[in-house]
Amino acid sequence: MQNFAHQLSQILDQKYILTNGQDMAPYSTDWRKRFSGKALAIVLPSSTAEVSKVVQLCAEHHIAIVPQGGHTGFCGGATPDNSGKQIVLNLKRMNQILAVDIANQTITVQAGCILQNIQEAAAERGFLFPLSLGAEGSCMIGGNLATNAGGTNVLRYGNARDLCLGLEVVTAKGEIWNGLKGLRKDNTGYDLRDLFVGSEGTLGIITSAVMKLYPLPISQWTTLVATESIAHTIALLNLFQKRASSLLTGFEMMTHESLALNEKHFPQFKNPLNGEPPFTILVELSDHESEAHVRQLLETILEEAFTAGIIADAVIANSLAQANTFWHMREHITLAQAEEGANLKHDITIPLSSLDEFICETDGLMRNKFPGVRIINFGHLGDGNLHYNIAPPEGVDQKTFNTNNEKAIHELIYGQVERFHGSISAEHGVGQLKLADLRSHKGDVAHDLMKALKRALDPQNILNPNKVVSI
Numbered sequence: 252m253q254n255f256a257h258q259l260s261q262i263l264d265q266k267y268i269l270t271n272g273q274d275m276a277p278y279s280t281d282w283r284k285r286f287s288g289k290a291l292a293i294v295l296p297s298s299t300a301e302v303s304k305v306v307q308l309c310a311e312h313h314i315a316i317v318p319q320g321g322h323t324g325f326c327g328g329a330t331p332d333n334s335g336k337q338i339v340l341n342l343k344r345m346n347q348i349l350a351v352d353i354a355n356q357t358i359t360v361q362a363g364c365i366l367q368n369i370q371e372a373a374a375e376r377g378f379l380f381p382l383s384l385g386a387e388g389s390c391m392i393g394g395n396l397a398t399n400a401g402g403t404n405v406l407r408y409g410n411a412r413d414l415c416l417g418l419e420v421v422t423a424k425g426e427i428w429n430g431l432k433g434l435r436k437d438n439t440g441y442d443l444r445d446l447f448v449g450s451e452g453t454l455g456i457i458t459s460a461v462m463k464l465y466p467l468p469i470s471q472w473t474t475l476v477a478t479e480s481i482a483h484t485i486a487l488l489n490l491f492q493k494r495a496s497s498l499l500t501g502f503e504m505m506t507h508e509s510l511a512l513n514e515k516h517f518p519q520f521k522n523p524l525n526g527e528p529p530f531t532i533l534v535e536l537s538d539h540e541s542e543a544h545v546r547q548l549l550e551t552i553l554e555e556a557f558t559a560g561i562i563a564d565a566v567i568a569n570s571l572a573q574a575n576t577f578w579h580m581r582e583h584i585t586l587a588q589a590e591e592g593a594n595l596k597h598d599i600t601i602p603l604s605s606l607d608e609f610i611c612e613t614d615g616l617m618r619n620k621f622p623g624v625r626i627i628n629f630g631h632l633g634d635g636n637l638h639y640n641i642a643p644p645e646g647v648d649q650k651t652f653n654t655n656n657e658k659a660i661h662e663l664i665y666g667q668v669e670r671f672h673g674s675i676s677a678e679h680g681v682g683q684l685k686l687a688d689l690r691s692h693k694g695d696v697a698h699d700l701m702k703a704l705k706r707a708l709d710p711q712n713i714l715n716p717n718k719v720v721s722i
């Protein structure tokens with residue numbers, strides 16, 4: 252091990268190799284404080300060449316590597332285990348915007364770029380980089396790609412995978428694969444880019460990426476709408492899809508119970524809609540024509556929805572500040588849950604056609620089996636993606652409740668997800684949190700194919716072992 256430490260210090264300046272417990276602590280516990288580990292060292296490379304050399308050295312010494320970006324992931328994918336034998340390779344020093352290609356509408360970035368910095372760099376040049384999520388001030392594009400992050404704009408622009416045209420990746424042997432082409436068409440055999448996107452650091456280390464840009468919309472209008480049921484909410488979504496088509500850029504759902512929790516911890520976010528509606532929907536339209544055009548379109552659709560009895564109330568944001576408040580209200584639910592304590596998270600997708608039945612049935616089963624539980628259900632409903640999270644009844648100790656009920660609650664919800672042909676991870680990934688659930692969810696054939704890929708690309712099992720699949 253001493254030899255390894257010495258050779259490592261030949262690759263990077265010693266100040267970028269953290270080994271002291273106190274220095275390593277911020278890199279060893281995830282954002283939710285759910286997963287903690289003990290690393291051999293935290294290594295902070297500044298270039299692809301350094302990443303490559305570190306991986307070669309680790310391969311030589313059979314030392315496992317946990318790639319890490321902003322460490323905001325919800326599944327413990329970027330947290331080392333407790334052995335003290337894994338290194339954490341944090342990419343935050345690789346934070347350069349390498350190029351903006353105006354004609355090709357692409358941006359090339361290093362993996363450690365913070366998402367918000369990419370959005371801002373794009374906006375400065377008149378472009379939209381549409382990937383957007385609550386953690387955008389601290390998560391990094393390498394982490395976004397490794398988890399195939401979703402967020403609030405998937406409905407219109409797709410997830411991280413859909414936004415990515417090219418990658419540079421360091422393989423488990425330390426080779427550098429340069430796939431940084433900004434091509435929208437390239438049918439030359441197996442799609443390596445798509446293999447690495449969503450692989451959560453288990454197949455390679457993403458060091459740079461070419462991402463798509465879009466023209467910045469001229470005007471955006473945001474509204475909050477009250478609905479009485481999920482069936483009405485889906486009818487509203489379909490109406491917006493029919494009338495606004497690609498101008499529809501956001502469709503988020505918040506239940507009354509989620510907003511009540513939000514208000515408990517962040518009283519500044521009061522729902523402006525009348526009468527505590529069971530479902531509050533945030534809808535955003537983005538337009539490239541004019542402000543008047545989109546405003547009128549929004550009003551016409553809302554009028555039609557009122558007349559059809561689909562919605563009960565609506566408030567259109569009258570300023571950018573109010574629109575931002577509506578979005579913050581939505582985004583703060585995650586933070587309110589963190590304030591409340593460790594809740595049981597389920598990031599699921601259900602086909603939109605089954606969503607109403609799924610929620611009615613699952614809510615009923617949950618309340619029957621676990622009386623008094625708070626179902627904090629909200630999410631990117633336009634994508635069929637629910638954050639179906641469970642908090643204990645008011646006043647009940649969180650830790651005891653979770654210890655006694657976690658397994659049964661997961662089984663109930665995941666059982667329902669299977670029944671309705673959904674997914675147990677819509678956008679957060681698998682990490683270590685869902686490792687044990689994957690085989691039964693994917694089926695033997697798919698799971699064995701995943702293991703075969705892992706063995707082929709990382710035969711020594713040094714890249715993020717025991718995350719996603721164990722071999």
Ligand SMILES: Cc1cc2nc3c(=O)[nH]c(=O)nc-3n(C[C@H](O)[C@H](O)[C@H](O)COP(=O)(O)OP(=O)(O)OC[C@H]3O[C@@H](n4cnc5c(N)ncnc54)[C@H](O)[C@@H]3O)c2cc1C
Binds near residue numbers: 325456
């Ligand atoms: C408040 C809040 C809101 C959130 N909202 C959303 C949301 O709406 N949608 C959503 O999808 N997620 C959301 N997340 C989860 C999280 O932000 C995303 O999963 C994000 O993509 C993780 O990026 P990161 O840089 O923090 O990655 P990390 O947490 O550091 O890593 C995540 C995984 O990627 C791997 N990894 C990291 N960097 C690399 C790399 N360069 N190469 C290879 N592997 C790598 C890690 O090993 C790990 O397995 C939210 C999180 C928070 C805290």
